[in-house]
Amino acid sequence: MGFIIRGAKNxxxxxxxxxxxxxxxxxxxxxxxxxxxxxxxxxxxxxxxKSSIGNTINIAxxxxxxxxxxxxxxxxxxxxxxxxxxxxxxxxETLRDRLSGDNSSLVSSIEAGTLGRRFRGGNGGxxxxxxxxxxxxxxxxxVEATGTxxxxxxxxxxxxxxxxxxxxxGSNDNVALIGADLATKNNLQVGSTFTAYNATITVKxxxxxxxxxxxxxxxxPLATLQRLSxxxxxxxxxxxxxxSISNLASATAAIKSTLGxxxxxxxxQDTSSEALAPLENIKGITLFSLIGAVAAGAVIIFLTMxxxxxxxxxxxxxxxxxxxxxxxxxxxxxxxATVLTxxxxxxxxxxxxxxxNSVVSLLVSSNTSAETGRGVRQLxxxxxxxxxxxxxxxGGFGRGFQGTLQNIHATVGYEIILYGLLxxxxxxxxxxxxxxxxxxxxxxxEVMRGE
Numbered sequence: 001m002g003f004i005i006r007g008a009k010n011x012x013x014x015x016x017x018x019x020x021x022x023x024x025x026x027x028x029x030x031x032x033x034x035x036x037x038x039x040x041x042x043x044x045x046x047x048x049x050k051s052s053i054g055n056t057i058n059i060a061x062x063x064x065x066x067x068x069x070x071x072x073x074x075x076x077x078x079x080x081x082x083x084x085x086x087x088x089x090x091x092x093e094t095l096r097d098r099l100s101g102d103n104s105s106l107v108s109s110i111e112a113g114t115l116g117r118r119f120r121g122g123n124g125g126x127x128x129x130x131x132x133x134x135x136x137x138x139x140x141x142x143v144e145a146t147g148t149x150x151x152x153x154x155x156x157x158x159x160x161x162x163x164x165x166x167x168x169x170g171s172n173d174n175v176a177l178i179g180a181d182l183a184t185k186n187n188l189q190v191g192s193t194f195t196a197y198n199a200t201i202t203v204k205x206x207x208x209x210x211x212x213x214x215x216x217x218x219x220x221p222l223a224t225l226q227r228l229s230x231x232x233x234x235x236x237x238x239x240x241x242x243x244s245i246s247n248l249a250s251a252t253a254a255i256k257s258t259l260g261x262x263x264x265x266x267x268x269q270d271t272s273s274e275a276l277a278p279l280e281n282i283k284g285i286t287l288f289s290l291i292g293a294v295a296a297g298a299v300i301i302f303l304t305m306x307x308x309x310x311x312x313x314x315x316x317x318x319x320x321x322x323x324x325x326x327x328x329x330x331x332x333x334x335x336x337a338t339v340l341t342x343x344x345x346x347x348x349x350x351x352x353x354x355x356x357n358s359v360v361s362l363l364v365s366s367n368t369s370a371e372t373g374r375g376v377r378q379l380x381x382x383x384x385x386x387x388x389x390x391x392x393x394x395g396g397f398g399r400g401f402q403g404t405l406q407n408i409h410a411t412v413g414y415e416i417i418l419y420g421l422l423x424x425x426x427x428x429x430x431x432x433x434x435x436x437x438x439x440x441x442x443x444x445x446e447v448m449r450g451e
Contacts, residue, residue: 007335025344147225164205
């Protein structure tokens with residue numbers, strides 16, 4: 001016990017050296033802890049992103065895109081096989097149609113303008129190009145009608161209600177949600193009614209997407225729109241949610257095999273992976289920095305104790321001359337190194353805990369500024385091309401993805417601190433025991449003769 005106490009006291013024999021060693025060890029420990037916390041935070045965020053964003057598969061009738069192209073609509077029986085595929089969490093089915101003066105009392109909230117008058121949109125999705133004289137301003141863009149099996153989102157875009165309540169997407173009632181601009185244009189409120197397909201529809205809620213095109217829309221329960229539009233069992237598109245981006249490729253292949261040439265099946269794996277690349281880069285940076293910090297700490301302890309041990313060769317010789325064993329001498333220097341390391345670790349842990357979130361934010365900002373922006377633009381572009389009744393999932397998806405990548409916080413847990421301190425003590429013991437054990441084997445007579 002006396003050698004342990006003496007070793008602890010020896011840690012403060014040289015104040016300047018003690019402060020210098022503690023400061024260096026604190027810097028190394030703080031860096032190691034910060035990198036460990038950053039890696040843990042990034043890994044947690046990656047797992048969260050993989051399970052919630054970028055894990056969707058889009059299914060459309062082969063040859064169809066929105067109201068363009070051709071082909072045959074999908075059916076509920078076809079999609080029943082999709083639901084059974086491994087890693088599929090949810091399948092949202094949608095049916096699209098258009099409301100105009102021919103089949104509805106609703107007046108579109110969008111003015112045709114120059115762009116709208118270039119094309120004349122007919123009911124049922126037909127499009128015919130007009131000549132210059134025909135563009136006389138009499139055409140009014142139709143109202144987008146969407147039937148959905150999940151009224152919380154439509155093709156990946158969240159529904160934000162400004163008033164009223166959501167519809168029961170599984171019902172067959174004559175109810176609907178209506179876009180804010182469309183409601184204003186037609187003087188509709190929650191509880192009001194309008195006519196569509198020769199039926200009276202009750203407004204259950206009003207939503208606002210932030211865009212004029214998407215706010216010129218009506219959302220029905222899927223079965224309701226199928227019945228009213230005389231399209232029983234037909235589906236225009238489906239959005240499949242997979243449990244993780246990691247399983248996106250295998251799930252896509254399985255769905256393609258199930259549907260064959262009846263459907264076009266696409267996903268966003270490439271762009272999602274590209275958007276996740278900055279986080280993977282941060283993981284690599286933190287890993288190498290963590291290894292470097294730990295290695296630096298071990299080298300510092302080893303060289304410091306080697307210097308101290310060599311300075312005290314005479315002291316070691318005296319101890320051995322009076323009968324001290326190699327184990328006791330080694331214990332004294334291990335005790336001294338442990339005290340220095342613990343002091344540096346405590347200071348480093350406090351600094352690392354305070355600065356970890358700032359370092360994480362800096363790493364995320366520097367790595368996502370270029371790559372994430374490019375990935376989000378590609379995601380938005382892909383979503384826009386799908387042309388859903390909500391303006392496509394791309395815009396909302398991209399903004400949500402970008403926000404998720406930026407929203408990363410490091411959390412300091414007691415387990416991490418305890419493991420960190422334990423690791424520091426082990427490094428201190430090994431780094432000090434080796435030089436102390438080697439020098440303790442010297443013969444007292446050789447030391448005295450050399451001195």
